[in-house]
Amino acid sequence: MLKTRFRLAVAAAVCLVGAACSKNSSPTQPSTTSPATVDGAGATASVTVPRPVSPAAGASIRNVDQPVTLVIANAVLTQSATATYTFEVSTDSGFSTKAYSKTGVAAGSSGQTSLTIDKIAAATSYFWHARAEGGGTTGPFSAARAFTIGPAIVIDSATLVSPISGTGTGARPTFTVTNATRSGPAGALTYKFEIASNAAFSPVLVTATVNEGSSRTSFTPPADLPAETTLYWRVTATDAANGVTGPTTLAASFATTFAIDLKKVVYLNSPDVSGWPQTATLSLVEQDGGGDGPVCMSYTDPGWPDSHWPFGQPGDDPNFGVYANQWYFARIGGTWYGGAGEWIYRGASSCKAGQGTRTIGPDSGFGPPFSSWVPQVGELVGFMVSSVARNGPVKRTVDERSNVIVQPWRDTSLGSRSTGRIQ
């Protein structure tokens, strides 16, 4: 009887133990994806949502700034589990149309994880979110955050207009391009003009960025380019606001064959003006070595002050003054000689006579070798205008000048065509 009771009791206990072991891993929220591996224990980890950091909600990203980098603050995982992340980018907030997706992104250090995604279509609004996985649990996706990729802007190359490749120019030629064509909502364009002494543009001698003109854009160097040198120029159009830069034009060469390096000029009866600022622009010189030898200069008058004229005669205006000099440059024996010639005063014509083929040399009083110089038709001669510069009793004023124009000598008495414009 006692043995029977004992056996029954033991049997009952064993059955209960064997039958009752079970596990209901149904926490407050369903979670797991795979058996937990953390610390060898069977429990799965808890995983929080990662926090979106960048791009900011509603961010507008320029297309040119692609690829976009998504940044999250790392999720928190219990049980010292290691997280990997899934990032999704979609055109809808329900993420049914994914533009990009990546799983298994290793957690970054310093508390944040970033992922640079592939380039995605421009001019489109997107949503992105991320979630963490680890310790046998897949965490929730972060709230969808929107951003927009701006429209694509394409800028073509500008077209070089002048100087065309292989031509000769003055010391300060005007560089002109036809504006670049563009597609998309481009902003204001600027054009970077680069001038160098070699086709590799290393080094670049002159760089200037110019706002776009109406159909063409031009740039004139503020200082003389190296004289008698072959140079190269190219242009790059840029939409700075949108960060889009078009292709750089091919380089075109030109030669400053008509230029005079003022630093190398031998100045006659005049100061060295190579360092004088250029405040006037000489745009046209018309001369004729025939007849009474007029030299007419068209230039912008920057308002150079008058200098008292000390050679007045009784009855003359005691306040009479001059404000400028014409300049003439001649290349004699391979050297440029130059000096301030005729005086210019306000209220009178800018044309000065006495600068004929046989009179320009001795007329200016520059002395040899200029005084015996007789220019040949077609010979390159330089012209300039400056504030009062000639040495002597007429006092200099502001020491400013124009650019230099170098052009062939003309003499209608020797066969040159008349321009018909000399006044």
Next chain:
Amino acid sequence: MRRVSTFRRALGPAAGLLILVATTTASAQTVATDRGYVEAVAQSAFGNVTSQSFGGEVGITVTATLQVFGSFGRIRDVATTEIGTSAQTIALALAQLQPGAVSYSVKEPVTFFVGGVRYRIPTTTMLKPYVLGGLGVASVTKDVKFQIGGSDATSSLSQFVTLGSDVGGDESKVMFALGGGIVWPAWRQLIVDLQYQFGRISTDTPITVNRAGIGVGVRF
């Protein structure tokens, strides 16, 4: 390492009890004449945390010194350090993810059934010492709650966290118990049972729980 220490601490009282029983046995030759007992038990449970345990126990006398028993009960909380750490980690994260103040509570109640044998140490005194060993099943529930702004938000955290089984779910696992006690026949069939039991539950994170308390019942 902490669990091993707890286990060793628990073995101390048990070993002492065995020594007491052994010395008493030398002069004990009285033979029990009851057929068994039934009693209600109230205990203090301690180990990872301190709580209470309530239950009942039935024993059937097999021989004069041997009884087969079955006990059941519920321990109100045996929460481990691990579950507390996980809950705290989640709470801190929640505080970063939303503006409300976050608090949490952790409980790990256990319902168990253990069957085993009692060895009644023969003695001539009124007090009847015994040692026991048993094996059974314990169902452990991980009861972790999170409050946000003072309200229970445990069921609405899906936007912030996916809770793992480290802070939720039930486990039914083997439990073994080792212990001893002294039965005092207080009046007629009424008995008072002072007892201690060391228990260990083989859950994913093993749980050690000590119970010391009193049982009141009847012999039959």
